[in-house]
Amino acid sequence: xxxxxxxxxxxxxxxxxxxxxxxxxxxxxxxxxxxxxxxxxxxxxxxxxxxxxxxxxxxxxxxxxxxxxxxxxxxxxxxxxxxxxxxxxxxxxxxxxxxxxxxxxxxxxxxxxxxxxxxxxxxxxxxxxxxxxxxxxxxxxxxxxxxxxxxxxxxxxxxxxxxxxxxxxxxxxxxxxxxxxxxxxxxxxxxxxxxxxxxxxxxxxxxxxxxxxxxxxxxxxxxxxxxxxxxxxxxxxxxxxxxxxxxxxxxxxxxxxxxxxxxxxxxxxxxxxxxxxxxxxxxxxxxxxxxxxxxxxxxxxxxxxxxxxxxxxxxxxxxxxxxxxxxxxxxxxxxxxxxxxxxxxxxxxxxxxxxxxxxxxxxxxxxxxxxxxxxxxxxxxxxxxxxxxxxxxxxxxxxxxxxxxxxxxxxxxxxxxxxxxxxxxxxxxxxxxxxxxxxxxxxxxxxxxxxxxxxxxxxxxxxxxxxxxxxxxxxxxxxxxxxxxxxxxxxxxxxxxxxx
Amino acid sequence: xxxxxxxxxxxxxxxxxxxxxxxxxxxxxxxxxxxxxxxxxxxxxxxxxxxxxxxxxxxxxxxxxxxxxxxxxxxxxxxxxxxxxxxxxxxxxxxxxxxxxxxxxxxxxxxxxxxxxxxxxxxxxxxxxxxxxxxxxxxxxxxxxxxxxxxxxxxxxxxxxxxxxxxxxxxxxxxxxxxxxxxxxxxxxxxxxxxxxxxxxxxxxxxxxxxxxxxxxxxxxxxxxxxxxxxxxxxxxxxxxxxxxxxxxxxxxxxxxxxxxxxxxxxxxxxxxxxxxxxxxxxxxxxxxxxxxxxxxxxxxxxxxxxxxxxxxxxxxxxxxxxxxxxxxxxxxxxxxxxxxxxxxxxxxxxxxxxxxxxxxxxxxxxxxxxxxxxxxxxxxxxxxxxxxxx
Numbered sequence: 001x002x003x004x005x006x007x008x009x010x011x012x013x014x015x016x017x018x019x020x021x022x023x024x025x026x027x028x029x030x031x032x033x034x035x036x037x038x039x040x041x042x043x044x045x046x047x048x049x050x051x052x053x054x055x056x057x058x059x060x061x062x063x064x065x066x067x068x069x070x071x072x073x074x075x076x077x078x079x080x081x082x083x084x085x086x087x088x089x090x091x092x093x094x095x096x097x098x099x100x101x102x103x104x105x106x107x108x109x110x111x112x113x114x115x116x117x118x119x120x121x122x123x124x125x126x127x128x129x130x131x132x133x134x135x136x137x138x139x140x141x142x143x144x145x146x147x148x149x150x151x152x153x154x155x156x157x158x159x160x161x162x163x164x165x166x167x168x169x170x171x172x173x174x175x176x177x178x179x180x181x182x183x184x185x186x187x188x189x190x191x192x193x194x195x196x197x198x199x200x201x202x203x204x205x206x207x208x209x210x211x212x213x214x215x216x217x218x219x220x221x222x223x224x225x226x227x228x229x230x231x232x233x234x235x236x237x238x239x240x241x242x243x244x245x246x247x248x249x250x251x252x253x254x255x256x257x258x259x260x261x262x263x264x265x266x267x268x269x270x271x272x273x274x275x276x277x278x279x280x281x282x283x284x285x286x287x288x289x290x291x292x293x294x295x296x297x298x299x300x301x302x303x304x305x306x307x308x309x310x311x312x313x314x315x316x317x318x319x320x321x322x323x324x325x326x327x328x329x330x331x332x333x334x335x336x337x338x339x340x341x342x343x344x345x346x347x348x349x350x351x352x353x354x355x356x357x358x359x360x361x362x363x364x365x366x367x368x369x370x371x372x373x374x375x376x377x378x379x380x381x382x383x384x385x386x387x388x389x390x391x392x393x394x395x396x397x398x399x400x401x402x403x404x405x406x407x408x409x410x411x412x413x414x415x416x417x418x419x420x421x422x423x424x425x426x427x428x429x430x431x432x433x434x435x436x437x438x439x440x441x442x443x444x445x446x447x448x449x450x451x452x453x454x455x456x457x458x459x460x461x462x463x464x465x466x467x468x469x470x471x472x473x474x475x476x477x478x479x480x481x482x483x484x485x486x487x488x489x490x491x492x493x494x495x496x497x498x499x500x
Numbered sequence: 501x502x503x504x505x506x507x508x509x510x511x512x513x514x515x516x517x518x519x520x521x522x523x524x525x526x527x528x529x530x531x532x533x534x535x536x537x538x539x540x541x542x543x544x545x546x547x548x549x550x551x552x553x554x555x556x557x558x559x560x561x562x563x564x565x566x567x568x569x570x571x572x573x574x575x576x577x578x579x580x581x582x583x584x585x586x587x588x589x590x591x592x593x594x595x596x597x598x599x600x601x602x603x604x605x606x607x608x609x610x611x612x613x614x615x616x617x618x619x620x621x622x623x624x625x626x627x628x629x630x631x632x633x634x635x636x637x638x639x640x641x642x643x644x645x646x647x648x649x650x651x652x653x654x655x656x657x658x659x660x661x662x663x664x665x666x667x668x669x670x671x672x673x674x675x676x677x678x679x680x681x682x683x684x685x686x687x688x689x690x691x692x693x694x695x696x697x698x699x700x701x702x703x704x705x706x707x708x709x710x711x712x713x714x715x716x717x718x719x720x721x722x723x724x725x726x727x728x729x730x731x732x733x734x735x736x737x738x739x740x741x742x743x744x745x746x747x748x749x750x751x752x753x754x755x756x757x758x759x760x761x762x763x764x765x766x767x768x769x770x771x772x773x774x775x776x777x778x779x780x781x782x783x784x785x786x787x788x789x790x791x792x793x794x795x796x797x798x799x800x801x802x803x804x805x806x807x808x809x810x811x812x813x814x815x816x817x818x819x820x821x822x823x824x825x826x827x828x829x830x831x832x833x834x835x836x837x838x839x840x841x842x843x844x845x846x847x848x849x850x851x852x853x854x855x856x857x858x859x860x861x862x863x864x865x866x867x868x869x870x871x872x873x874x875x876x877x878x879x880x881x882x883x884x885x886x887x888x889x890x891x
Contacts, residue, residue: 305761324763325760325761325762326763329763335761342755342757342758343757343758344758344761345755346750346751346754346755347755348754349750349751349754353747353751357751357762358761358762358763360744360747360748361744361748366743366744369743369744369745370742371742371743371744371746371747373742
């Protein structure tokens with residue numbers, strides 16, 4: 001039993017997405033497929049799963065050459081895929097989602113719910129997934145939803161399972177659980193490929209690491225032979241600085257002061273509970289915490305997007321509690337929202353239009369209500385150049401850019417003016433190493449230019465790399481404050497609510 | 501962007517390029533005409549009976565009927581000065597109201613209320629047209645302005661309802677259409693507005709100074725209302741693509757969440773857009789009052805214009821210039837359809853069928869792509885090309 005992709009080439013108009021790529025997978029083996037956005041990982045996996053047809057090359061399962069015209073063919077050959085964005089019906093139960101498409105039926109076409117439920121229970125117990133077969137998808141966490149996807153794949157008797165960026169949406173605890181599940185699958189003889197751009201995961205979990213760059217496999221290495229630095233260099237194709245180079249902070253006056261802040265979430269539950277802290281000019285304060293402990297609401301409360309129910313926010317001595325986003329904008333506050341596609345960009349707008357999304361109304365971009373598009377376009381061209389945004393032009397829809405370049409558009413827009421306070425939420429989530437390196441350097445540059453910086457990230461590594469001071473949020477309260485060199489375990493304990 | 505917004509934008513054409521947005525409607529028109537030809541050919545019972553006995557003769561009859569019909573359609577729409585006048589005359593209110601609906605689409609709002617906004621505009625315009633005494637160069641713009649204000653208030657109210665309470669504009673605008681209709685039926689029977697000596701809801705005629713001058717001379721029906729509509733095209737285009745409020749409208753329409761993060765006031769945008777959209781429909785209502793003999797307001801003054809305007813906006817992909825072409829096309833079909841009925845004995849209903857076919861094909865671009873083998877511009881291959889721009 002083995003899976004072998006050899007000599008796969010796939011061309012799209014104007015680009016070779018896969019260029020003579022080969023990949024093999026044995027039962028009970030975990031292969032990490034590492035590469036930046038656009039390196040061709042997803043194309044390769046989509047070919048394996050029958051969503052694309054390769055122009056050249058062969059797919060062999062157990063030595064037999066197969067042609068997949070659709071994902072049904074791939075599934076029949078024992079290949080399963082867990083997509084990054086889950087394919088689940090929120091209002092259906094776990095069981096209903098698992099059997100959707102191949103419902104067991106009794107006489108007369110009635111769905112045999114007992115049989116279906118039993119199947120789900122069996123798989124869940126066998127791999128220690130702890131999934132309630134009767135829970136509604138919309139009521140269970142993302143981590144559990146992912147397990148439902150895994151059950152779906154197993155129910156279809158997959159022998160080879162592909163995970164597309166499985167940890168991108170998980171909390172640190174869920175990531176550990178996930179890799180526990182992967183161990184179980186491995187022990188049961190399943191072959192596993194997981195796509196990732198997180199270097200640590202690849203080294204910790206994989207038996208073999210395949211690195212792709214620009215459509216080619218550039219390296220195939222064993223985890224014990226490489227460091228994260230090696231992998232980063234291989235992925236990007238040049239030496240990369242994984243540590244954020246920065247000098248000692250030189251804190252000045254207090255710029256942002258948050259006192260006893262209380263904010264409700266969208267279910268009207270108090271998500272931020274009497275949080276107080278200060279950020280001074282010339283320092284970066286990082287907010288760490290497991291996703292969902294009030295970080296989102298804290299940012300929305302400070303930036304005037306959610307109603308503040310208690311406490312106050314001052315910027316440079318002026319009270320701005322519940323000030324509108326526009327007032328804050330005019331005070332020199334820049335905000336990198338945590339979800340760039342949902343809140344940071346208008347995806348069908350051009351790069352130019354997105355570059356002025358929050359300053360279109362002021363000079364020099366418009367006079368009165370008349371937009372000066374000529375100036376705006378020139379300015380966008382300059383920003384694209386200056387902030388290294390890789391795009392075919394400034395007049396293309398921003399949706400056609402990669403995640404990293406979309407994020408650079410936001411950074412360019414938010415940083416290219418006089419800024420006294422930077423609020424950056426998840427500034428590098430889901431983007432490639434090259435862009436992360438660049439955005440980090442820009443944030444540090446803003447600090448060095450005298451801005452106060454507040455960074456919120458669910459990646460503890462990112463918070464530690466950037467911050468001069470770290471505060472940890474747990475259940476909406478400050479659960480600890482640390483210096484930049486504090487031990488990871490101490491911070492980790494605070495993130496779980498058991499520190500200090 | 502939410503899935504739903506995605507769907508709306510695809511259906512309304514928001515965010516697609518101009519060249520791309522012209523190709524599919526043109527192909528849709530051609531396809532519709534071909535299918536229309538088949539319908540014409542098979543709609544004559546005599547020919548169908550003949551088909552069994554003398555197939556050759558039947559086919560030749562069918563062919564000549566199709567040719568005659570389309571020749572009449574062509575003649576009636578652009579074959580003479582009068583035809584052109586009739587086409588422009590029919591296109592004018594569609595264009596004004598269609599711009600209003602398109603503006604709504606651009607801001608993510610589905611305005612079904614053009615009908616009611618037209619009626620309310622016509623009533624306010626009727627008061628000014630009947631009672632104000634002024635020279636034409638003042639009376640005409642003031643009457644028109646009254647029409648605009650009437651529609652503006654009516655549309656703005658539905659916008660305010662959405663902004664304040666979240667009431668969906670599809671529901672409120674439909675309900676406001678009913679309210680407007682019955683309000684107009686009542687107010688047209690009140691003393692001071694009702695035509696003296698009538699007992700049905702009809703207003704008195706507006707004064708001559710408030711009537712729109714004819715564009716091609718007295719014997720042709722088209723008025724300077726058409727020029728006003730063209731000005732509105734330029735105005736809406738400028739608003740959407742050259743002004744900062746228009747930038748806000750489009751941003752909020754595509755991604756209200758990002759709009760509010762960028763400091764835009766979404767509630768204000770919704771109210772403003774519905775008001776301006778209503779104003780444009782109100783202008784269409786005033787045009788029907790001021791440009792159409794006997795220059796009286798009635799509850800049926802809007803005809804089906806308010807609803808056809810939705811079709812026109814969709815067909816024009818919500819782009820002001822596209823809406824202009826769509827309105828002209830619908831005007832031509834209306835004018836040509838009358839000629840087709842008169843000369844070629846083909847029921848005018850066929851025109852409605854043609855319009856419906858065009859809209860179906862525009863709404864189902866996948867079908868047109870399949871028929872004409874046009875490659876989609878948003879397929880996975882294109883997406884793949886662009887992701888490779890990553891660092």
